[in-house]
Every structure is written in C-alpha cells, then in structure tokens.
Amino acid sequence: MLGDWIRRVLSRARSALRLHRVDEDFQRELASHLELMTEDNIRRGMEPGEARRQARLRLGGLDQLRETNLELQGLPFIDRLMQDLRYGWRVLRKSPGFTITAVLTMAMGIGANAVVFAAFNAIILRPLSVPRPESLYSIHRTDDLAAQSYPDYIDLRDRNQSFEDLAAYNIVLAGLDTGGNPSRAWGIAASGNYFDVLGVQPLLGRVFHAGEEHGSNSAPYVVLTYSYWHGHFRDDRDVVGRTIQLNKHPFTIIGVTPPEFRGTLLIASPDFFLPMVNQEQVDGSNLLNDRGNRDAIFMALGHLKSGVTPAQAAADVNLIWSDLVKTYPKDHAPAKFALARPSLYGERLGRPMRAFLVGLMLLAVLILLAACANLGSLFAARAADRSREVALRLALGARRLRILRQLFTEALLISVSGGALGLCGALLLLRLLRAWQPFPQWPLNIPFAPDRNVYALAVLLSVASGLLFGAVPVTQVLGADSYEIIKPGSQSRAGRRIPFRDLLLVGQIAMCAVLVTSSLVAVRGLGRSLHSHLGFEPRNTILVNTLLEMAGYGKDQVPDMQKRMVEAMRTIPGVASVGLVDRVPLNGNVGAGLIFADQTSDLRPANATASASVMAVSPEYLQAAGTALLAGRCFSPDDDKDGPRVAIVNQEFARRIFGSEATAVGKYFKQQDGARFQVVGVAEDGKYGNLTEDPEPAMFLPLLQSPASNTWLVVRSFAETQALATAIKSKLAGLDSGLPSFIESWGSAMGLPLFPARMATAALGILGLIGTVLSFVGIFGMAAYSVSKRMKELGIRMALGAQRAQVLEAALGRSLKSLALGSAAGLLFGILISRVLSSVVYQATPRDPLVLGGAAVAMSLVGLLATWIPAQRALSLRPLVLLRED
C-alpha cells in the first residue's frame, strides 16, 4: 500500500512539474477522441457538421474535462501551500504591529548583509574585467611603495622567465584640452604592450601597441576611457582621429576602451591612456633613462606563464633584482619583491581592505543572527500566546505536521518579505555609493554594482533566517498537550519555560553591546585624530593646485610665474599669508629622499642614515601652513639657485641625524646626488604620509633651489571660504586665463587621510544603530511578553499588598537580568575586538573611560526605554478586574 502511495505521489509530482505539457497532451487526446467519433458518425450516414456536433455532445464539456484532468494530475501540496500562505497572510494581517516590527527587523538584517556583501563582492571576490584574470599578477616591493625605475622594468620584462609578457603603467595628471577648455584629467601612462598584455580590445578605433614605441615622445596617441568619452564627447563616434591637447602637446585620439575596462586598479577610474614613452610631454618627468628613479613605474604586471606559481615568479624577479643590485650598486639597494593581485595595489591596500571588509561581514552576520534571535523569541512568545488556538486545532484533528508547516509558512512569509524590503534598501544605498566620489581631487570610485552573487545571498539568507527563527517554537508546539492548555484558567507552564529564550536575548544584547562599544571606540578615535598634532593647521586655509606645465610654462618661466601667483594672492583682502609647496602633507604622496651623514662619501643606498619626506616650499610656507619654527630661521628669497643649499628639518630628523634638536642648526647633511645641505632651522614634527604613522623625519627645501612646476598655493585667510575661492579664481584668471587650477579648502582635503577612519566609523555607527534597534525590540518583546504572561500572578501579588518595586521586580527582573548579563559580556568582547580597529582609526583605544561609560549608559538607556511601556502596564494592573476574568 505504501508502495502504491509513493508511486502515486511520484507520478503526480512528475506531471505537476510539466503540467503545461500534460494539458497539451490531454487536449490532443480529446481531439483524437472527437475525430474518431465523428468519423464513426459519418460512416453511419450523418452530415459531417452534424457528426461533429453529436460527437461533442457525447464527449462532454472540453474545458471541464481539461480542468478535472489538471486537478487530478496536479500537485496537491501546491494547493495546500497556497492555503497555508493565505492563512498566514490573514494571521499576520490581524497583528500588524507584530508583522511590521518583524518585517523591518528582518529587512535591517538582510539589508546590512546585502550591502556589506556587495562591497566585499565588488572589491575582493569579483575579478578584474579582463580576459583570464586568474593568472594576472603584479610585482610589488615588500618594503616600500616605490617599485622600479624604467630601465629596471625593461630588464625585468626582458629577463624574466615567468611572465608571458610584462606591462607597466604610471598614473599621471594632465591638463586635457579638447578645444579652449583646459581641465584636469587623470590618465594612465602605459607601456606599449599594456593593452596586448591585458588582452583588452577597443570599443572604437584601436589601442596602441609595443611596435609603436620608438624612444622618447615617439607615440603621441591617446586612448579614451568609455566614461570620459561618454561624459565629454557624448558618445560621438567621430572622435577617433581628432587631436586633443595634453599640457599643450598635441595627441591624436586613436580609440575608446569598452565600458567595463577602467584600468587595472579597482578603486580608481582614469580618463585616458597614453604611451609611457610620451609621459615626459605630460608631466615633464624624463624617466626612460634614469636607472635610479624608483618612483618611475607605478606598477608592473602581466599574466604568469601556465604552470608557473606566483612564488616561483617572485623568486625569478628577486633573482634578477639581486643581479641588478650587483650591476648598479650606486642606484640600488637589496630589496624583496612579491607578487599580488593588481586590483588593490598589492598587499599594501589589499590587506587592510580585506581585514576591514571581513570585519564588516562578521558584524553584519552578527546583526542577522541578532535579528533571528529577536524574531525567534517573538515567534516563541506568539506561539505561546496562540497555544489555545493551536491546541484547539489539534483537538479538532489537525495534524501537528500541518500546524508546524503553518508556523514555518508564517516565518518564511516574514523573512522573505523582510528580505525583499532589505534588498531594495540595499540596492538604493549601493546606487548612491556607486555614484559617490569621496575626493573631488582624485578619480577614486569603486564599482559597487551588485551582481547575481548578491541577489543569491540575499535570497539564501532570507530563507535560512526564516527557517532558523521559525524553528524556535517547534518544541513548544510538538510538546503541547491540548487538554492542559484548553482547560479554563490554565496558564500552564508557559511563563516558566523561557530559559532558552532568555539565552537568546542575552546573546542578542551582547551583540548589540559589542557594536555599540566598537562604534564608540571608532568615534572617539576619529575625534582624537581630528585634533591630533598634525604639524600644520588645516583650518582657515585654502589649497590651490596649479600645474604650470599644463599651461605650457617652460622650466625657466616657472619661478617667475609662481612668484607672481603668490603676490596676486597676497592682494586679496583678508589673506594673512600665502605659501607654496610641491607636495601637501597628508594629501597623497609626499616625496622621500635618502639622507646621508656629512662625512659619508660612498653614497650607496645601503649607507643612508635615514629616509626623509621632502617638501619644496616658498619662504612663507611654514607661516601659511601654521607649522611652528622651533629654532633657526625661515627661508628667504635669497635662498635661490645661486645661494648655498639650505634646509629646514623637523625634530625627528634632527634627533635621528644629529642626535638632538638643539644642536642641529648650522650642521650639514647630504642627499644621494651628493648635494650638501646646511640646516638653517628646525620645525615641529607632523604627519606626512598618513595619520597613523609614527614620527617620521622630514625636511623642507627652498622651492627656488628645488624647483617644481606642480605646486599648491597655501592661502591662509579668515575670509569666508566661498568668496575667497571666487577671488582666487579671478586673480588666477587675471594672470593666465588658460591655467587649469583646482581649489579646495584644506579642511575638506583632510577627507583623504581621514577617509579610512571615517568610513570605519560610519559603518560601525550604522551597524551599531541597527544593533541597538534590534536589541531594543528584543528587550521590549521579552518584557511585554513576560508581563502579559504573568498578569494574573502580578494581580494576586498586588492584591496581597506587594509594593510597586516588588511588582516591577517580578515583572521585569528577568529582562533586566538578561540586559545586565548581555551588556557586560558584549562590552568585554567589544573591548577585545576593538584592538583590530586601531589599525584603521588613529588612536582608537577601548581603554577610555568615555567609551566604557558611554557604552554602559547607552545600554542602560536602551533597557530603560524598552521596558518602560511593559513596566507601565504592570504597574497599572487592577487586580480585581484581572481576577474576575476566566
């Protein structure tokens, strides 16, 4: 008999899966039936029309037959599923408060996970959109950022045995002029084989190839990226062949890359590509023959030959390097190289980013778990509230399985609609993130587009969560004894049976406390880093970037133009001081130079005493930047190319090279090119590369002795920023209307060094907020539940003369105990994991009374607010009314 049953179910399941085909087959069968009968009728002498009509009559209604057939062949549990869904919908609609809370809780959990996973997916999981991304690797020095010089790259390219071919590129900033409108644009200066190594095909026109390189400035071609072409040329397909100006040098547009190719660096989107041999025309750096300039190549990358592991390739590169060190001891020091994925600039950016995202993922999962715990306890409470209904259905003959299925259907209804809502929110947020350009001066932006993985994860998590929290009340239902529950006045043991739910609540509060603690740690750290000692004062200061080379100024014209610009700025009313600097500290790359003691004569890198940040500045820079001069003098206009070479060093420099700050003034040191500098002043220490760095040696050199055409005007003024910017612009236009400039307040430029900390703080803050809301709902649910379950007991207590405090104790003691326990555990754990934060947020430390106190106060507030309404309800009980019931 069982065999029969299984056979029947299987047969139905098979046909249910192809109900459409079953129906077609049946229609064919009925048609053949009609034909056979019609023929018989004709043979018996009927008119063809009459014969057909009679046949139809005898067969019966076609539609009805088809419907019956479908009903018989269909799957009965689809019907029942629909029934369950309808019933679940009715039940949920009856308690809109519960439903809305539950759906929103779920939406927060799923939404947070979708957003975080989309970021993780976009940054870590998704390969670059080039052919064969799995074998694409880049070469990175393990000790510092600088990679190789151009001649080094050529040696590596030609001598390695591991790469199919090796390409290289630099990032350049240029004034791009498509006809009377010079504007700043970011480009990739690439080796000739760049596109062929990557296997990128153009969308329009062609790309450049290795064969077109014939020495310096031999290939004046430019390939536009899709986004620049789309934005500036409005998809004009005739741009190929047109000439544009890059820093006043003509370049021919030869092609446009496809939209999905944005270079190989994930976080940046360039505007154009040009051959590296022509880089000199764009930024003046003639690097093709400079063996010692290790800043020349930003990144070298290529596909590994099949069968070669990254470790083997790294060994290969290291071997070539040690040979280069032997051949060129004056230019090179021993170093180690490793291979990494090019998309995140090797491990330097990759490791912290991965750590950060994994941390966020963990937190998001914690949030989802908290949401599930929350909903689990809400569902358990509801199941207890509905125990009579369930018992009644059981007594009337409903099977337990059916009732369980009903509960799961409700849980899934909530989790899936919550998930859908959360996903919608997540998509909205991701759209904003995608359009977001955190720093106006850099082309940074990450393609956060969600893909299949993200949707699949959201669906999977929704269903899994539904099953998870739907399972919480299962034992309760299975163990229900209908007679016990239906008996009048029986409160059964429902009020006592909550240890498991207590545990859930404690866990959830602990998670919330973790989030609150770590977000407070981050906020405090961020606050501190805003007020930390920077060595300059960004407030009331405006930075103006001018690239004189873009406007076609020759090397000899630059100092004069810079002098005129400074003077023009000084004439603006309200301007206190104006300085010039070639690299603004904490604003991207500050140049570095090797420092040798005065008595050292063998200037090979291994003999250097230290490496120091180098800034070329005008005499008034220190004053304009707010950097204090502690000893000696500032530069003067006489420190020019005819005067002796001088330098102002910071305290750390003085300590490291000369042993003390006091004796540094008047002493000498050397740079690698043999130039001898006299220290004329000592300035305060500061931050140069990033906010979390230890004190680093740094020195300032007179701009007149170390000329640079790409400089920043530092304009200190108490005038209103907007008006000041307008005035600066018109002054610059007065000097040269074709000069591209970029104006930003130093305060907003600080967004760059603060970015990681701000991101971490914002993310933690949002997660912390969600966590707080979740545990608020959880505590509220638990407290309300325990009050309503023990209403009668409380009534009796009050009738017997219990004090308010005692009633509250009885009603809420459990919830409050959970709160205290959970908060304590969460605080402790939060402190432990906050150590991780200190690598992202400057001076993040949990050992801070404000953090501990803040977290404790926040958790108490959550508890107080969440138990307020249930407490009011417990206190307003009227024993007589209550006891009269039942």
Added chain:
Amino acid sequence: MATKSEILQGTLDLMVLKTLDAMGPLHGYGIALRLEQLSDRVLQVNQGTVYASLVRLVQKGWIRAEWGTSENNRSAKYYTITPRGRKQLAAEADDWARISGVIGKLLQLESR
C-alpha cells in the same frame, strides 16, 4: 469529480480495467464505446468521464498509456493493462462478487 461518491468512481475504474483486460489495448473512445455497449446505454454519462478513470488507473500503475495509430490511421492514445493491474482486477473482482452477493442477499431479505 468531488461530488461523485467513492463507490461510483471505484465501479467505473473497475469497469475500465475489466474492459482493457478483456479487449486488449484500446483508446479512450474505444473504451467509452465498449462501456456504452456493455451497459446497453443504461449508464448515461458523458464519454469524457472515462478519462478521469484512466488518469487514476495510470497513477496507480495498473494501466499504462502510449500514443499509437488507430486502424484508420489516426493517432490516438492507447491504454494497456499492466500485470499489476491484472492482479488488482482479480482481487477486486473477488471482492465485488462477494460484496454484490452480500448486498443481493441483504436486499432480498429486506424486501421479504
């Protein structure tokens, strides 16, 4: 179908099964024709009714269906009784004989 009693359904199924047992492979029209002849038009139902029976019997595995060609070259779905169907028919026929005997006696007793 829901309004029809289980007994009538069972009766019809048994008749279809017996027909296929006796006549060999037949299409739906053939079965309906045969049932009409046998019952001398006593059973006044639409011919389409046999299809519900056929679906039930196929699902139980007592008959199987196959598209084939009729004697005058029309394609039609042919039904064949399976060995399991034969066994079932024997058992049901026994039951039927026993029950109809009992009912017959009972009716005679009542009418006396």
